[in-house]
Amino acid sequence: PIYFDNHATTQVDPRVVEAMLPTFTQVFGNPSSVGHLYGEEAKQLVEASQQSIALAIGASASEIVFTSGATESNNLAISGVLSQRRRRGNHVVTVTTEHKAVLDPLEQWEHHGFEITRLSPRQASDPLAGMLDPDQVRDAIRPDTTLVSVMLANNEIGVIHPIAEIGQICKEQGVLLHSDATQAVGKTPVDVERLGVDLMSFSAHKMYGPKGVGGLYVRKSAPRVRLQPAIFGGGQQRGIRSGTLNVPGIVGLAEAIRLSVAEMEEESQRLAQLRKQLWSGLTERIAGLHLNGPSLEATGARLAGNLNFAVEQVDGEALMMNVREIAVSSGSACTSANPQPSHVLRAIGLSEDLTRSSLRFGIGRFNTPQEVEFAVDVVAGAVDKLRKLIA
Ligand code: PMP
Structure with a gap:
């Protein structure tokens, strides 16, 4: 078929495969093993990848956390924020048309005492069907709202939400904004500053990169977002996400974004x-x-x-x-x-x-x-x- x-x-772009190949048999060291050249070379590759990904989305390198994909990124963003910010309030605003990787973790938090407002976007007869109106977000935010999560582009109907306007509202109200940008990165211009997102999820396999690797953008400056880790262990990635780095995947993700943005x-x-x-x-x-x-x-x-x-x-x-x-x-x-x-x-x-x-x-x-x-x-x-x- x-x-x-x-x-x-997506099919992995042969140019992405090409970029990944040396990481399997040549630069195969553990980037945390900085005592020798194998580890150092791998670390350099990871850092260069981080730089290149950051450049593609208008972030800085230290704001990129590598994960196993957008499902993990969404879970880390939501649970990482909600478990930190409980004292600030326990209300979250999202949309009915989010991916299950956002809706389901939020439902878990609902069972643990959080209140979730699920906004309904424009209906089928509307020329902008599926789109959320920024005013809906403004009206839904309350003094106890701690997080807004709205995807950038929908995976079924392709609608692109007005995240820059929503970001402005969240900033004014002092509420953190997470956006699942899995379908958008590499397809439509994404700049974390212009969008005003504090956390943003993405995944390599939606943009001609390999499966099993993705990232989470976590804002460092004003406001500095603090996340409770979901995976504990060796303390990699400043403890936010432990586990030996997936060097082939990270190199593939970086090349996939670079090509997609360039073209x-x-x-x-x-x-x-x-x-x-x-x-x-x-x-x-x-x-x-x-x-x-x-x-x-x-x-x-x-x-x-x-x-x-x-x-x-x-x-x-x-x-x-x-x-x-x-x-x-x-x-x-x-x-x-x-x-x-x-x-x-x-x-x-x-x-x-x-x-x-x-x-x-x-x-x-x-x-x-x-x-x-x-x-x-x-x-x-x-x-x-x-x-x-x-x-
Ligand atoms: N969010 C959206 C909008 C998606 O389209 C997908 C993939 N279907 C995911 C999250 C999950 O991504 P991953 O497969 O990388 O876990």
Whole structure:
């Protein structure tokens, strides 16, 4: 099948593989073993990677903590802040459409006495469907609010939230802001100063890097964010996250971000063009399609490679079975261990039937116009066939 599921994960860019290779057999030392050249060389590689990642997001090197991915980064950010700041208050503001790696840790804290406000974004009929209004955050903040967590770009409908405005509000109110930027880093410009985030999660495998490595940006200056560690041990990374550093992964993450940022402008234009081709091909051939998420014309409101739509009058499961020649996702692949209808599509007001008959495309770096043409044929063929069956 042709791969169109780049929000779930991406193929590692061969240039990233190339950058990682020496770390397996040559620079294989433990970066904490600074007594010899093996360790020192590995340490230098980690530091250079940290520099390069920091540069890509407008941070400084000492503000980057390496983790096993965005799930861990989100957990560390949320639990690290909430266990430190309990005295300040026990109220948190988030959005119903966050990834489970934010919603579920918050639910755990709810069981331990925290109060969580889950804001509802704009609904399906709105041209900015899925987007949060900064005023909603302003209105939700209370004297006992200790953390706001709003993702930068959504993994299902690609909506980009107005984080810079939300950051300004949080700053004025003295509330920390965490943003899950897993789908955004490398795809859309990210600068921690401009966004005003205090903590920000990202992951290598969403931007053509390896799986199992990610990072958390932790603001050092005004306010200096203090985190309670979640993993204790050898005291690596100033004790915030113990464990021998994943040098191959870190080098891969750094090269993946560097390439994505360098090629972002060109790539996002190319992806937007492919998406336009896909959507116009589909809507020409299939009646009764509903775009899920913000309008494709709303520039800056949606990730360039994202397309999500519902198909009327077909059964969702049958649809997935009949588009096996392309790899796409129905709802969120990240939670397909439990095949529930997507909580994101439900949260923007889609009916359960339309949610189930929705397809998510994540067009990526290695897709071509020929592949998009093929995808149109596959989906149009499947919908035709299924509708004839019920006619
Ligand atoms: N947040 C978002 C928005 C995501 O899309 C994902 C991946 N599905 C994650 C967090 C989890 O990332 P990881 O796979 O690196 O743990």
